Amino acid sequence: MLRVLDERKSIEFYKTAFGLQIADRLDFKDFTLVYLVNDESDFELELTINKGRSEPYDLGDGYGHLAVSVTDLDREHARLQGEGLQPRKLVEFAPNGEKIARFFFITDPDGYEIEVLERGGRFK
Amino acid sequence: MLRVLDERKSIEFYKTAFGLQIADRLDFKDFTLVYLVNDESDFELELTINKGRSEPYDLGDGYGHLAVSVTDLDREHARLQGEGLQPRKLVEFAPNGEKIARFFFITDPDGYEIEVLERGGRFK
Numbered sequence: 001m002l003r004v005l006d007e008r009k010s011i012e013f014y015k016t017a018f019g020l021q022i023a024d025r026l027d028f029k030d031f032t033l034v035y036l037v038n039d040e041s042d043f044e045l046e047l048t049i050n051k052g053r054s055e056p057y058d059l060g061d062g063y064g065h066l067a068v069s070v071t072d073l074d075r076e077h078a079r080l081q082g083e084g085l086q087p088r089k090l091v092e093f094a095p096n097g098e099k100i101a102r103f104f105f106i107t108d109p110d111g112y113e114i115e116v117l118e119r120g121g122r123f124k
Numbered sequence: 125m126l127r128v129l130d131e132r133k134s135i136e137f138y139k140t141a142f143g144l145q146i147a148d149r150l151d152f153k154d155f156t157l158v159y160l161v162n163d164e165s166d167f168e169l170e171l172t173i174n175k176g177r178s179e180p181y182d183l184g185d186g187y188g189h190l191a192v193s194v195t196d197l198d199r200e201h202a203r204l205q206g207e208g209l210q211p212r213k214l215v216e217f218a219p220n221g222e223k224i225a226r227f228f229f230i231t232d233p234d235g236y237e238i239e240v241l242e243r244g245g246r247f248k
Contacts, residue, residue: 042165064127
């Protein structure tokens, strides 16, 4: 669960970036909960929108990121740029000469980091 | 990915609480990465241990929690108590009279919140 400021912006981002659709939306007096899913995984992303909150959330330094995997990392990077989003540069992670992972990061409207990994090895 | 202070404590907690096992461990000069998995899900939890860090991480107020689901919530709550962990009280979430979810929260050694939901409805 992530707390976000602008429901519309966040839903648009997660739809465009990761094909996530609204599975459910629960609206209460003080807050709204939105559950986002896609067909590729049983993972759900829950967004909480606290009504009346306008101050940006403090993301701290403990929580790192969510991660998703894609089949074709280069194509996905290009697609996201084409959608007007700002994926950061492609990284090949090979600390001891052996490639462990290829990935890039992208930031959601509230600044949460999401790692997009190329599928392969353990990263299904 | 979550940043944690004490690798041993965190691995013990996630094993006891959720049956997560080490799928991989990558040790570098300044940090260690540990990947935790179980057989029930394709979800992976990545822990980062920054060497030399002793100050507790700032968890902020934006990131909410991870969530997992279990078949028998009461049994799981009792099991965790029996293991000496401190799951918080069982909650029935029925804001408008209709039960939406049953859950409890538990906190990992660094203070990260994890919601344990009873399976049913959308919560598989």
